Amino acid sequence: MLEIKDLHVKVAGKEILKGIDLSINAGEVHAVMGPNGSGKTTLAQVLAGRVTYEVTGGRARFEGKDLLAMKPEDRAREGVFMAFQYPVEIPGVSNAYFLKAALNAIRKYHGREEIDAMDFVSLVQDKAKLLGLDETFMKRGLNEGFSGGEKKKNEVFQMAVLEPKLCVLDETDSGLDIDALRVVANGINAMRSPTRAMLVVTHYQRLLDYVIPDFVHVLVDGKIVKSGDADLARNLEKHGYGWILEETPRPPQAARA
Amino acid sequence: MRPVTTVAASVDTKQTYVADFASSERELGGPEWLRAVRKKAIGHFEALGFPTQKHEQWKFTNLATLLRIPFKPAILGRPGGVVAENLDPFTFGVLKTSQLVFVNGRYAPRLSYLRSLPEGVRVAPLAEMLRAEPETLEKHLTRYAQFEDDPFVALNTAFFQDGAYVEVPKGTVVGEPIHLLFVSTSRDLPIVAHPRNLILMGAGSQATVIESYAGWAPDVTFTNAVTEVAPGPGAVLDHYKIQREAETAFHIATMTVHQDRDSSFSAHSISLGGGLVRNYVHTLFRAPGGSLTLNGLYMTAGNQQADNYTRIDHVAPACTSVELYRGILGGRSRGVFNGNIYVRKDAQKTVARQTNKNLLLSKEAFVDSTPGLEILADDVKCNHSSTIGQLDENAVFYLRSRGIDEEAARNILTYAFAADVVNQVKVAPVRIKLDQLIVSRLPRGAGLGETL
Numbered sequence: 260m261l262e263i264k265d266l267h268v269k270v271a272g273k274e275i276l277k278g279i280d281l282s283i284n285a286g287e288v289h290a291v292m293g294p295n296g297s298g299k300t301t302l303a304q305v306l307a308g309r310v311t312y313e314v315t316g317g318r319a320r321f322e323g324k325d326l327l328a329m330k331p332e333d334r335a336r337e338g339v340f341m342a343f344q345y346p347v348e349i350p351g352v353s354n355a356y357f358l359k360a361a362l363n364a365i366r367k368y369h370g371r372e373e374i375d376a377m378d379f380v381s382l383v384q385d386k387a388k389l390l391g392l393d394e395t396f397m398k399r400g401l402n403e404g405f406s407g408g409e410k411k412k413n414e415v416f417q418m419a420v421l422e423p424k425l426c427v428l429d430e431t432d433s434g435l436d437i438d439a440l441r442v443v444a445n446g447i448n449a450m451r452s453p454t455r456a457m458l459v460v461t462h463y464q465r466l467l468d469y470v471i472p473d474f475v476h477v478l479v480d481g482k483i484v485k486s487g488d489a490d491l492a493r494n495l496e497k498h499g500y501g502w503i504l505e506e507t508p509r510p511p512q513a514a515r516a
Numbered sequence: 517m518r519p520v521t522t523v524a525a526s527v528d529t530k531q532t533y534v535a536d537f538a539s540s541e542r543e544l545g546g547p548e549w550l551r552a553v554r555k556k557a558i559g560h561f562e563a564l565g566f567p568t569q570k571h572e573q574w575k576f577t578n579l580a581t582l583l584r585i586p587f588k589p590a591i592l593g594r595p596g597g598v599v600a601e602n603l604d605p606f607t608f609g610v611l612k613t614s615q616l617v618f619v620n621g622r623y624a625p626r627l628s629y630l631r632s633l634p635e636g637v638r639v640a641p642l643a644e645m646l647r648a649e650p651e652t653l654e655k656h657l658t659r660y661a662q663f664e665d666d667p668f669v670a671l672n673t674a675f676f677q678d679g680a681y682v683e684v685p686k687g688t689v690v691g692e693p694i695h696l697l698f699v700s701t702s703r704d705l706p707i708v709a710h711p712r713n714l715i716l717m718g719a720g721s722q723a724t725v726i727e728s729y730a731g732w733a734p735d736v737t738f739t740n741a742v743t744e745v746a747p748g749p750g751a752v753l754d755h756y757k758i759q760r761e762a763e764t765a766f767h768i769a770t771m772t773v774h775q776d777r778d779s780s781f782s783a784h785s786i787s788l789g790g791g792l793v794r795n796y797v798h799t800l801f802r803a804p805g806g807s808l809t810l811n812g813l814y815m816t817a818g819n820q821q822a823d824n825y826t827r828i829d830h831v832a833p834a835c836t837s838v839e840l841y842r843g844i845l846g847g848r849s850r851g852v853f854n855g856n857i858y859v860r861k862d863a864q865k866t867v868a869r870q871t872n873k874n875l876l877l878s879k880e881a882f883v884d885s886t887p888g889l890e891i892l893a894d895d896v897k898c899n900h901s902s903t904i905g906q907l908d909e910n911a912v913f914y915l916r917s918r919g920i921d922e923e924a925a926r927n928i929l930t931y932a933f934a935a936d937v938v939n940q941v942k943v944a945p946v947r948i949k950l951d952q953l954i955v956s957r958l959p960r961g962a963g964l965g966e967t968l
């Protein structure tokens with residue numbers, strides 16, 4: 260489904276990703292872990308299409324199409340969804356309006372009619388229940404005044420409604436207490452399917468106690484230095500990132516401007 | 517380069533207005549007391565002259581074009597033909613209202629209609645009231661809006677012929693909004709009109725008044741309006757002013773409000789049209805317990821300019837004022853927000869909040885925001901804030917990342933910026949109309965679909 264080859268990305272002139280290779284097939288859940296500043300969020304953001312990230316080399320194909328050439332909205336319409344680490348608050352736009360606009364934009368792209376108002380309501384109610392969101396939530400401004408936990412739940416809720424093919428979760432566990440973490444993890448697990456893939460970016464292993472990954476990749480200084488199964492994540496939790504850094508010969512630092 | 521207001525041009529134009537007064541004074545008429553006030557007013561105007569950009573309050577407002585155009589007083593010009601269908605776009609769909617229409621400041625009976633109103637409520641043309649009950653008006657008319665230091669109020673006071681008179685007696689609730697629609701039009705000569713409104717609210721009365729200003733390009737018009745408002749003890753008045761004139765229109769409007777004890781007044785000023793628009797709202801708490809909501813939205817594009825000057829006088833103690841103005845400026849348009857709150861020595865327990873936020877949609881747009889707070893009492897809660905910025909690119913990306921195209925994302929966010937003000941409009945059909953108007957002014961806004 261997703262094929263990343265030798266991906267190099269600069270942010271504000273500084274190279275953050277230094278050659279990423281990653282293949283994700285439908286039905287698989289991949290976790291990318293790494294210490295702060297290793298490039299995890301950059302990887303998530305560049306897949307979603309943030310313009311401030313400059314791709315300087317390599318490619319990423321999504322279902323055979325050149326993902327990096329697409330506008331962010333077209334990536335979403337093709338089925339890529341990123342759950343933000345820091346969802347934006349937008350007062351004046353209700354959650355309901357926003358979600359309906361998104362859903363209809365995606366439907367229109369695929370030549371489908373706009374969703375019927377009643378169908379939308381029942382779809383939203385089902386998914387909201389899954390994440391324990393009450394009815395008033397849809398009428399509130401988008402993420403306006405939401406707690407950290409509510410914002411993350413809203414991200415997973417949007418994902419559940421939009422039903423993307425590839426879910427990219429950027430530090431979705433950060434800032435969650437244990438109850439909220441369980442709810443969010445349940446929401447994510449409910450979406451696991453043989454036709455859907457997930458890329459879970461996280462610093463800590465705790466989300467992966469609930470969302471068990473098929474593959475775990477360790478990202479250090481812009482490169483994947485180790486890949487394994489769920490056990491690798493547990494090892495990282497126990498021993499930290501230090502042992503991997505020692506095990507991996509670090510490339511000489513490039514001269515910085 | 518915009519032409520600069522020179523003192524010489526300003527003096528010449530001033531003399532024209534003074535001469536026009538001399539030649540129309542007889543026809544303007546009115547009771548004896550009013551004739552005396554008019555004379556005084558034109559005297560003050562002559563002494564003050566038109567403001568130049570050297571005046572602090574006019575620093576960002578260039579009147580050169582306004583002063584160059586030879587506007588004729590409406591009384592000397594020919595009225596344009598306006599028919600009911602022309603007014604449809606400026607009404608509010610299903611909303612049931614009594615509606616008074618004024619064309620170039622003169623009451624147009626064939627375009628107006630009054631629905632049944634509670635006993636004692638009077639909604640009438642001011643000219644008619646001046647003929648019928650000059651002594652009733654003497655106690656109020658020209659008593660609130662000071663012309664001694666304001667040349668435009670002075671001009672209006674000298675020249676006004678007509679306008680709306682609204683009186684709601686003690687304890688009476690008027691359920692349906694009263695719509696005052698001012699149409700400016702000019703056939704051959706540029707026309708200046710000076711509508712004058714007086715709204716008197718008895719103790720414990722309630723009403724909603726909507727002032728709309730409308731017109732069409734390419735008519736070159738100048739509207740210089742003054743509205744005086746006196747909410748009595750415990751009265752509740754919601755006032756809306758909707759500016760929808762053409763971009764060939766000049767518009768200067770002053771509203772003066774003297775609030776009595778425990779009265780509640782809210783004003784919502786929505787400026788969408790007009791080439792040069794300046795709103796001055798002056799409110800005064802003359803007795804304790806009053807509350808004031810002052811909302812404004814100015815949305816400009818092209819070469820428009822919209823200025824909003826407000827002055828809130830906390831003279832009496834224990835009054836609350838909340839002011840929120842938002843500006844959305846595109847193209848090469850300009851905007852000014854200048855808000856002054858005065859908390860006088862005896863106005864203890866005052867609560868005053870002032871917020872001005874501006875969104876610039878283009879690099880060429882310009883806004884000057886000057887919040888102001890002068891506090892002479894010590895036991896008060898006051899704050900003010902002002903921001904100028906562009907659309908948040910993080911928010912744009914957030915919407916795009918969910919499949920919404922970039923243009924729609926920018927439109928949604930621009931609309932949302934206005935929503936804070938529009939959502940406070942209590943009359944649903946007016947709110948819906950404003951929503952539509954705002955959406956239609958967004959680039960390719962029609963694609964936004966339903967109300968947000």
